[in-house]
Amino acid sequence: MNKLKQLKNIIITKPQKLDCGKEISNFPISYETYGTLNEKKDNAILVFHALTGDQFASGKNPITNKDGWWSYALGPGKAIDTEKFFVICANVIGGCMGSYGPSTIDEETGKPIGTNFPVITINDMVNAQYNLLGHFKIDKLFAVIGGSMGGMQVLQFVSNFPDKAHIAIPIACTSSHSAQNIAFNELGRQAILADTNWKNGFYEQNKTSPDKGLAVARMAAHITYLSKKGLQEKFGRKLQERDDLKFSFDADFQIESYLRYQGSVFVDRFDANSYLYITRAMDYFDLSKQFNGNISDAFSNTTSKFFVISFTSDWLYPTAENREIVIALNAIGADVGFVEIESDKGHDSFLLDVPDFLDTLGNYLKTNYKTVNEKRI
């Protein structure tokens, strides 16, 4: 945990009223930046991470020593080109990579806040990150971009701050978490709560850790990020380092072994309570409810240009749900482009090497950056 203290962060002193009614102040937001902010401060992009992401979107994550979660899309010469753009990515509140969350040490008790942490929403996350604009003295972002929960944050950001981004790119997301989405998140949460090491969220004080529950949560969720076709092609019924079935409950199949591995590496880098809080925030996300059933009203004052992207094999946030965002934007005459990218990599497509996606995103940003600048001159 000491390593976390060395991460870049800002302390938000101004009190922030949360959706649950509580107020927070003097809390940290950890962030990372990529590229250089130009003199006119017109090349800044705010990237929002997904459920288990963090501020390390590109390069090496100094805590996990793994590549950043969006290394395919973000970096020098990549679609989100850090030779051209200044990219800011912050850890969401509720997260566990330095921002204010359940693993933050309570100064009074000297122990992690645990489940005394307030239930937060996507709206709360976005309002907290908005402070970064002030910190960097950026008046208007060139773009806000994010996939999955990051896409929800894009929608909420543009709704809350209608004139603070020229371009908004929500990817593989939804304006309202579906029953299926909530169901899968609940499955994950129940796996954590069922682990006797969870101790009502105060596991560090009890020197335990609900690793098994968190690993099962990750395994279940991981399946939802892939497609049936992708899984079948990669694993099929291939056996794991054996010639025949063992008639036991060992990992006979490669897919079993793969999921177990995904679960086990996840618990090394992620906090179980953060998983509870962040999935809850996603479930509570319903932009249409915030505007009395009319999503269009969420964007009625927007000056942003939108580009909505979905993937053919994404069944977690399917094209139909992404299209609803497009329809709501068209209903108010907003400037919105939309494409469904062909890919059999499921919901994870936005994180992976999908050339059609990366090329279109890169060209879109490049061309529009030129146009936005020409307009200003």
Place this chain on the structure above:
Amino acid sequence: MKKEFKVISELILQNSKVLDVGCGDGELMKFLKDNKTSKIRGLEISKNRVQNCLSKGLTVIEGNAENDLQQFPNNSFDFVILSQTLQAFLDPEKVISELLRVGKKAIVTIPNFGYWKVRLNLLIKGTMPVTENLPNEWYNTPNLHMCTLRDFFNFCSKREIKIFKSLALKNDKTLNLSSKNLAWRNLESQLGIFLIEK
């Protein structure tokens, strides 16, 4: 750029709101954006073409004109363009009524099945016509509802659609087109361009 696109762009007023239905690679959109109006949107069914358009900075939505026009409110555009695709729809009548609901005016262009070479093809050879403008065989053509310039005139009068302006293209030459010269134009021109209004 195709002569057809030049003629279409001359019909579009400066700074008007335009929707190009079936915008393809965005050639017409780009020209209109550079010369006429920045308020231009496209609808296109092919993923690759949508990606090309978005890459050029054009605002295009992937979708099918037969289902996806319904997301646009009434009169949300000054002009809606439909270039040479009316004949490919399952229900062209519905598409036309959608164009005129979404747009205050619509520009529809039609490959003329009354063109003399087409007629001759059927008359002499006794086979379904295959020409430069209609290059497919009967078994693989996307064109389900071919019509002639006269057919479209008749359709508009039956459905009480006003033809604001009509032009014909004969070997890239623009000709005026009206009910008076229809018999001849319907024989000599490959393409009809109609500016219509409900």
